[in-house]
Amino acid sequence: MRARAADADGRATIAAQGYAQALAAQPSDPVIAVRALREALASGDLVLARRAGGVLRAADVAPPDLDILAFADAVDKRDAAGQRVALARLAGSPLGFLAPLLAEWVDLPAPEVAGDGGAIPRRYAAENRALRLLATGQVTEGIAAVRTLLTVGGNDADFRLNAAQLLARAGQGDTARALLAGDDPVLSRSAATLGRGSKGDARFGISRLLTRMAGDLSAEGTEPLAIMLSRSALQLDPRYTRARLALADALARNDATAEAQATLTAIPADDPFASSAAALAIVIQQRAGNLDAALALAAKQAERSDATTAGLRRYADLLLETGRAKEAAAIYARAMARPGAATDWSLYLQRGAALDRAGDWAAALPMLRRAVELAPQEPAALNYLGYAQVDRGENIVEATRMLERAHALSPKDPAIADSLGWARFRAGDLKAALPLIEGAAREAPDDVEINEHLGDVYWAAGRRVEARYAWRAASVEAEGADATRLVRKLANGPASSQR
Structure with a gap:
């Protein structure tokens, strides 16, 4: 019970300790083990994670991402047989597309998988191949592959840095520094340490691949997988700061704020990623309120x-x-x-x-x-200036044109639709205003200002009951002066026929 309470409160380390005690008392219970596994990974207790994973494996309910950690452990121990077993299991799971990519770095035959998983896995495969070419001394082919990816797939900073490190190790310093050129502060600072600690071996390649995937997982519900990937990457390369950043982000999104901050604290002040860590620390506190x-x-x-x-x-x-x-x-x-x-x-x-x-x-x-x-083509700029002037009764004609342009550029943005609807309302055109603001309220039902505007338009149209429903919806999230104004409207209607 203590462990589950800590789990619900985002205190991963305390939860992991409690689940460890519970698992010791019931060493074959898969229900306890699955909770212990996730909290162990969040807190960094890999000993407990492996023990819990063994229980789940024995009960034949192990999650597919458990084989990522098993593979990393086998690479760490140079256990080729363990690598084959982990890859074979992984190949038959929803994460099967990873198996051939991981096999490349340990020189094992790629296990057979069904399909390629889609565009994103194909991108991982292309990046993996380019880095593997550089790591194995096939520099000409590797440079060509890198250039193709940067041309076709965008200017990805992590991929550029990984390729530059391998190029520097291969004696291609000028080409490596060219990859890091530009105004990206992380890449600029990384140029001074090119090649240091980058052996280009299986640990390097696998940790980069797993971190790449972890960094891409930002949707709700993917946090446990991102934590597993980044923990496994750090198991292979504890000094890889980018994996530490991916881990901290995933932990924070999983409500393990203390563990996320502790992960960032481990990044030295002189690390090229130190500024990124400082920025993420701020975001983490914002997310936590x-x-x-x-x-x-x-x-x-x-x-x-x-x-x-x-x-x-x-x-x-x-x-x-x-x-x-x-x-x-x-x-x-x-x-x-x-x-x-x-x-x-x-x-x-x-x-x-x-x-x-x-x-x-x-x-x-x-x-x-x-x-x-x-x-002049940015909807946000047009909307702010247009709405601010309309609401003040200034420069109405030109301001309304700005809002029309903003709406044409971003027709699905509820804030912009509301602004244009409000301009129509202020001009006395209720027929044009109402569908715009009603549509905005459907898209943003919790927005205070949109709901207040909707109530004002309903009131002006003589639809008094609906007006009060809209104002009451607005008052749910309203604070300060907005809340006070809405109380008055609910009691007496708008202060004028315009509002």
């Missing part, structure tokens, strides 16, 4: 002499989210002063929004106009 902790971490990063534009923006975003709009505007201004930021439309939009929320519309307006000038 710990906004004060997130703000403290973001402030610490923003105060550094080498603070990045991204770090400043992150801090400003949090300040804005927590209602400190004036402070946020000042931090956005610092970010805009950084080299290369003068043409970033999103910074103008964010600073304009912060100034607007701080009550300084006169200063906000030129920021928002500049955002639209820099990005």
Whole structure:
């Protein structure tokens, strides 16, 4: 009971300890074992994970991803027979597409699998093949494969770094450094340590493949698999920071916040991925609802002499989210002063929004106009400036045109549909306004502003009962001045015929 309570509360380490005691008392119970396995992986207790896995295997209810850890263990021990067994079992599972890719790195025959799994597994296979070519000294073929993938499949930073490490090990330093060229801070810092600790062996290749897959698993319900993949990758290469980041992200999404933060703390300050770890630490606290902790971490990063534009923006975003709009505007201004930021439309939009929320519309307006000038096809910029002017009764004709353009560019965005509907309503066209705002409310049923607008339009159309239903829906999530205004509307209707 204590273990399950800790499990439900996201305290993975305490839960794992409790399940370990329970499993010791009932050593063949698969129900306890399956819980012990997942919490052991989350807490990093691989001894318990293996023991629980053995119980599940004996009961013939082992999950298919257990063979990933079994294979990593066999590689760690150089146990070829164990590798074959794990690969054969994996080949017959829903994760079968991994088996031939893993077999390549240990020079074993690829087990037969049904199909190739689709486009994403094919991408993994192509990347795996390119890295394997480089690792085995087939440099010319490997470089050609890398270039093809970067041309066709996008400029993936992790793949570039993995290929560069193998190229540096093969004596192709110039080609390796060319792969890391650009403004990505992680790749720039990694250039200084190219080739160090990169043996290009099975441990290297398998840990990169498993981490690649773990990093791609961000959908709800995939966290246990991502944890298994990243733990197995770290079993083979404990110094691979990218696997540690993937693990921390998966742990946090699985509500194991303390374990996620501990995983990030293990990343040294001079690691090329240190800034990524700092950013993820902030996101983890945000997800957990710990906004004060997130703000403290973001402030610490923003105060550094080498603070990045991204770090400043992150801090400003949090300040804005927590209602400190004036402070946020000042931090956005610092970010805009950084080299290369003068043409970033999103910074103008964010600073304009912060100034607007701080009550300084006169200063906000030129920021928002500049955002639209820099990005005339960006729906977010058009929507913000258009709606802000319509709601104030300013520049109505041009502002409505902006909202029409935004809606044409992003017809499924409920916020934009609501903005255009509100412009129609303010112009007195109820017939055009109602379907837009009703559609927006269907797409975003919890949105306070959209539901309030819907109630206002219903009221103006004489549909008083429906208006109160819409306002009551809006009041569920409303806070502060919004909540007070909605209470008055529910009691007395809008303060004017326009609202």
